[in-house]
Amino acid sequence: MNVVILIIAHWYIGIFIQSLFLHRYVAHQNFEMNTYLEKFFFILNYIIFGSSYMSPAAFARMHELHHHHADGEEDPHTPSNTWGFLGTIVRARNSYQDVYHGRKNSQPARTYPEWKFLDRLGHHWLSRVTWVIVYIFLYSVIAEQWWHYLLLPITVAMGALQGGLVNHLAHKVGYRNYNTADNSRNILRLDLLFLGEAYHNNHHKFPHKLNLAKKWYEFDPIFFFLKCLDYLHIIKIKKRAL
Numbered sequence: 001m002n003v004v005i006l007i008i009a010h011w012y013i014g015i016f017i018q019s020l021f022l023h024r025y026v027a028h029q030n031f032e033m034n035t036y037l038e039k040f041f042f043i044l045n046y047i048i049f050g051s052s053y054m055s056p057a058a059f060a061r062m063h064e065l066h067h068h069h070a071d072g073e074e075d076p077h078t079p080s081n082t083w084g085f086l087g088t089i090v091r092a093r094n095s096y097q098d099v100y101h102g103r104k105n106s107q108p109a110r111t112y113p114e115w116k117f118l119d120r121l122g123h124h125w126l127s128r129v130t131w132v133i134v135y136i137f138l139y140s141v142i143a144e145q146w147w148h149y150l151l152l153p154i155t156v157a158m159g160a161l162q163g164g165l166v167n168h169l170a171h172k173v174g175y176r177n178y179n180t181a182d183n184s185r186n187i188l189r190l191d192l193l194f195l196g197e198a199y200h201n202n203h204h205k206f207p208h209k210l211n212l213a214k215k216w217y218e219f220d221p222i223f224f225f226l227k228c229l230d231y232l233h234i235i236k237i238k239k240r241a242l
């Protein structure tokens with residue numbers, strides 16, 4: 001049970017970072033935060049994803065390609081013409097490596113916040129292996145059943161798994177509010193699983209808007225949280241994003 005709780009907590013903190021920091025802050029630059037808070041999120045991104053660390057700037061450069069070429073040849077992670085979920089993950093992983101090493105989108109439309117030291121650290125094999133050892137140790141302390149160890153790959157690959165699930169499902173299953181040129185879909189009507197990221201068809205229609213929910217029954221928890229931070233003057237939401 002403890003391992004299941006660990007995975008659920010890891011899932012939600014991971015989605016929180018991917019949505020708030022990687023997607024809405026670094027990639028779309030929908031709001032501003034001070035340097036200390038930004039550094040805090042960079043470090044949190046490294047600690048929470050550990051073995052599956054992704055460079056925020058490379059994530060953003062890859063995401064830029066996705067918005068420009070959604071479901072086309074140049075889309076870094078379209079589920080079209082791939083063999084299922086695994087195909088989307090492999091395509092995304094290869095595209096990410098190409099972008100990170102400057103073989104793809106080396107001249108992005110804008111500059112993205114980056115911390116090169118953390119990128120080098122997070123990408124180093126020693127860092128990734130150390131995190132896997134940490135997870136095995138953690139499991140050895142809290143696992144109550146032998147089969148709990150079968151869940152270890154979820155912890156090891158959490159970053160890739162979450163990115164892959166959103167990218168795959170949001171261009172495959174769900175409903176459409178808008179007739180966009182791509183296959184984007186809103187995965188869930190009430191998105192308590194991806195904290196707002198499931199409203200992907202809305203996002204493709206209005207990529208610069210911070211609130212991903214559009215219909216009365218849709219609710220975007222991250223947007224609500226960011227509005228509270230903005231109200232408290234902890235962050236500043238840009239006018240164009242509202």
Ligand SMILES: [Zn+2]
Binds near residue numbers: 066070170171184204
């Ligand atoms: Zn998309």
Ligand SMILES: [Zn+2]
Binds near residue numbers: 027063067203207
């Ligand atoms: Zn986006």
